[in-house]
Amino acid sequence: MKLIVSRTFQAILATSMLALAGHASSAEFQTREAALAALKEYNQLISAEPNFAVLYTLRGDAYYALNDLHGAAENYTHAIKLDAKQDKAYFGRGMALGRMGLVDEGIADLGVFIQRHPDSSVAYTKRGVRNIWRNNLVEAERDLTRAVQLDPSNAEAHDDLGVVHAKNNRIPQAAQHFSTAIRLDPSYQKAYHNLAICYYMTGQNPKALETVDAGLLLDPDSRGTLMLKSTILHTLGKTEEARKIEERAEFLPESNWTERSEVGTASALRDLK
Secondary structure: OHHHHHHHHHHHHHHHHHHHOOOOOOOOOOOHHHHHHHHHHHHHHHHHOOOOHHHHHHHHHHHHHOOOHHHHHHHHHHHHHHOOOOHHHHHHHHHHHHHOOOHHHHHHHHHHHHHHOOOOHHHHHHHHHHHHHOOOHHHHHHHHHHHHHHOOOOHHHHHHHHHHHHHOOOHHHHHHHHHHHHHHOOOOHHHHHHHHHHHHHOOOHHHHHHHHHHHHHHOOOOHHHHHHHHHHHHHOOOHHHHHHHHHHHOOOOOOOOOOOOOOOOOHHHOOOO
16 A cells, blocks of 8 residues: 555656746745645645655745745755755745745855755845845845846846845936836836836936836735825826825735835835835
8 A cells, every 4th residue: 555655646746846847936826726725735745755855845835825934934944854955945945034034044045045056046036135125235236136147037136136226326227127127027016116216216207107107007006106106296296186196095005015125215215115
């Protein structure tokens, strides 16, 4: 019976590993239901093979997708204890720890992954974001520049590199990277928000309004972007329209952007992410 279980286990595991092949990041699930189904499957497999490290990495990915960061970190840690070569467990734990507020620990784990996979644009991007969170701008710029070098089509890296430039008051360079992120991924709402702030800061208010409206087409209920539009409208003398937007935005939740970080060059611009 044990032989039959092992063969079934190996067949399912092979399918799971093929789905992850070539990806640095945690497994992506299209729906919550898919993540829950995967979690149930990994629980069954771990019951049959409790010392197979990769299963804990995969279960960590499922917990991460369900936003159970503590569950994810625990599984990644167990995977590493069983097999220190579980590179993707280091990546996943670095992601989870950072979002749990243990940013330095997350940066260290991503560093292990990068040491073993120096060609991973995604890993450099994620470490760069966490360096922004720590206000380690020199390290962040180094990481994000490397991410763009490795993959010029990495829209997230361009957006976050723009954040670093903006924090250093290099607004034209920031705008260039935000524009590139939008060109690469026209659905990247955060990049529209950031580019609109760059236009506002340089006195290009009509372009700022046009760009902020494009961002709102993607997310009409983004509180931060609505407040930015209100600020732009006030500058353009459209006070009544600005007031109505403020009233609409007042009771909306804060924008739920993952991997967000503030530029914060002025109080009126504190929503730049």
